[in-house]
Amino acid sequence: MKLLKFNLIFIPFLALCLGLVGYTARTMLLNDARQHVIQNARIIMETMLSSRTYTTKQVAPMLEQNNFKLQTAIEQFRKTIDQMPKTVDPNAGKDLRGSEKKGFILGMQRALEMQQQFLDSVKGKPEELIDTEFHPQSVPAFAATEIFGYLREKFPDYFYKEATLNPTNPRDRATDWESDVVNQFRGSPALAEFISTRESPTGTALFLARPIKINNVSCLECHSTPDKAPAEMIKLYGGDNGFGWHLNDIIGAQIVSVPVSVPVHFAEDAFRVIIGWLAGAFGGILIIANIAVALVTRKRP
Numbered sequence: 001m002k003l004l005k006f007n008l009i010f011i012p013f014l015a016l017c018l019g020l021v022g023y024t025a026r027t028m029l030l031n032d033a034r035q036h037v038i039q040n041a042r043i044i045m046e047t048m049l050s051s052r053t054y055t056t057k058q059v060a061p062m063l064e065q066n067n068f069k070l071q072t073a074i075e076q077f078r079k080t081i082d083q084m085p086k087t088v089d090p091n092a093g094k095d096l097r098g099s100e101k102k103g104f105i106l107g108m109q110r111a112l113e114m115q116q117q118f119l120d121s122v123k124g125k126p127e128e129l130i131d132t133e134f135h136p137q138s139v140p141a142f143a144a145t146e147i148f149g150y151l152r153e154k155f156p157d158y159f160y161k162e163a164t165l166n167p168t169n170p171r172d173r174a175t176d177w178e179s180d181v182v183n184q185f186r187g188s189p190a191l192a193e194f195i196s197t198r199e200s201p202t203g204t205a206l207f208l209a210r211p212i213k214i215n216n217v218s219c220l221e222c223h224s225t226p227d228k229a230p231a232e233m234i235k236l237y238g239g240d241n242g243f244g245w246h247l248n249d250i251i252g253a254q255i256v257s258v259p260v261s262v263p264v265h266f267a268e269d270a271f272r273v274i275i276g277w278l279a280g281a282f283g284g285i286l287i288i289a290n291i292a293v294a295l296v297t298r299k300r301p
């Protein structure tokens with residue numbers, strides 16, 4: 001009878017403890033998994049920002065500098081050509097006599113003819129060396145998107161986009177939900193970061209977004225009106241998209257999306273193990289406690 005009473009109190013108590021510990025452990029594990037996912041997303045975001053900085057600080061200036069060096073060399077070349085004699089000097093060979101003088105002048109004329117042939121053959125060639133083509137590789141947005149493309153070959157569930165409402169490159173156009181994110185930033189300019197989850201075709205994904213703001217007048221060279229942008233860029237992208245941006249406009253958002261299924265699975269596996277061990281331990285405690293109570297309350301003969 002005493003054992004029954006003991007169990008009537010002890011079993012609900014153990015079950016309550018198990019429930020409380022289980023609930024706390026699960027909340028902590030899932031929270032931890034979420035923090036892990038956020039940290040992952042942040043690292044990707046910072047990597048993308050670094051690749052943007054690398055492009056701005058190292059790639060773009062190098063292309064410009066190379067062209068500048070070439071232009072200087074070509075100018076020098078032109079100057080040298082201009083300074084070359086174009087006609088036979090009438091005073092040349094004045095110390096020579098008769099046939100010697102004739103031969104000398106003839107030689108000079110031939111040399112000048114050869115020189116002219118050479119000049120004709122290189123006419124316009126040096127300019128061809130100058131690289132007038134527009135290289136998207138020097139555009140930070142392009143670099144970041146391309147770099148992530150390579151990463152995605154290995155991690156197809158991860159995703160990065162410079163989602164833009166009116167993009168230069170159509171692949172950057174914001175989709176429905178991305179436009180909502182951009183508009184959220186446009187609606188509250190003080191918002192620096194936005195984290196949320198969404199259901200994607202590959203499962204639940206956490207996304208981290210940051211606003212893209214036109215914070216430098218240099219951006220307007222290529223994004224204000226087509227007539228201000230480099231002609232070679234227009235040739236490549238056309239003059240319809242990616243223009244009409246203004247200083248301090250929020251025109252898009254960088255969005256990193258990371259799958260949550262893997263860390264959540266890990267967390268749930270860990271939770272099952274913890275609960276399994278805990279239930280076993282509580283079961284053991286119950287048995288030992290029952291034996292102890294039975295021994296203590298045993299009627300001595």
Ligand code: HEC
Nearest residue numbers: 136139141142162164167168169172212216218219222242
């Ligand atoms: C030399 C011209 C040039 C300058 C200067 C420039 N951009 Fe761009 N930008 C481009 C081109 C070209 C693209 C399209 C790249 C691609 O194909 O992915 C682009 C793309 C972008 C994108 C991706 C969305 C889209 O339009 O496809 C963003 C965001 C962007 N630029 C922001 C900026 C900001 C911010 C600045 C100033 C800090 C800036 N750009 C300066 C030429 C430029």
